[in-house]
Amino acid sequence: MASPDLLSLVAVHTDRLVATTRGLDDVAAPSLCEGWTRGHVASHVARNADGLVRLVRSAVDGTRDTMYGSREERNADIEAGAARSASELADDLERSAEALAPELARLHPEHADHPLERTPGDIRGRAADIPLMRVRELTWHHVDLDAGFGFADLEPELLALFLEDEVARLRDLDDAPDVTLRSSEGDEWTVGVGTAEVSGDRAALLGWLARGLTDGVTADPLPRLPAGR
Incomplete structure (x- = not known):
């Protein structure tokens, strides 16, 4: 089977996740992620986009940015956005995805082996993994919303x-x-x-x-x- 076009899939599944989020009737309902509401899930996916922007800039521009400043900072940012309305969450997902898209397009083969630093000192993966990381976040957390999208809906x-x-x-x-x-x-x-x-x-x-x-x-x-x- 041919390798999928991951950047195209990022765009497709961003649109699908945004549409589902905008249509949620209860963002405070439990998600499939233990301890998280649907609002937590949507907030996390938006902040994930911000973090991936930093990782791309580290790989391409040599900024040495980490994805998150710390685990505690990551969790606080998710919590801070979790109680917003469905419309606000969807808007955040759209804005953060629009900022990430041109950054993903800057990744080229010469950046592939750049190590990814999730938090200071926590190195996992390499820059070549970033597009698949984003598709995974968009699709798996779409499932986690428990709002009608399942793994059977994947390409x-x-x-x-x-x-x-x-x-x-x-x-x-x-x-x-x-x-x-x-x-x-x-x-x-x-x-x-x-x-x-x-x-x-x-x-x-x-x-x-x-x-x-x-x-x-x-x-x-x-x-x-x-x-x-």
């Missing part, structure tokens, strides 16, 4: 890419379960020795790996995923 090529990425992440964890994943589309992935079997369509498998969702997943018993993966 097939994006769904496949996320699954490959999540399996790779799981394989890197020391406490990963020994599991074989089988999709109804014909995929198979093995983690460890593959003792347990988990099956479902690609969307259901991603829902389990990414968010611990069990709808559409079959296993007896269902293996326990590592906490904080």
Whole structure:
């Protein structure tokens, strides 16, 4: 399967997330992120765009900016914006995304290996990961709004890419379960020795790996995923 055009997908899923957010009838309702309302989720995605702007400028301009000043600062910024109206949250998502779009276009192959510093001293990933990071934030947190959008609504090529990425992440964890994943589309992935079997369509498998969702997943018993993966 061909690699997806991530910048195009950023634009598409920004529009979809903004539309869903603008139509929310209760931003204070719980989201699928434990302890967060829908307002927290939307506020986070907007501040994520701001943070990614800083990471692009670090990679391209050598500013040495970090994504967030600290974990505490990140959390405070999310909390500060969480109680706004649906319209205000959607406007914030739009404005922050509009600032990020031209920055993403400045990333070129020569910037690919620049390390990403999330908070001072916390280096994870490289600049080549930034477009996929943004698509993941837009889509997974769209699911987290619990407002009608699900992993089954992802483009097939994006769904496949996320699954490959999540399996790779799981394989890197020391406490990963020994599991074989089988999709109804014909995929198979093995983690460890593959003792347990988990099956479902690609969307259901991603829902389990990414968010611990069990709808559409079959296993007896269902293996326990590592906490904080």
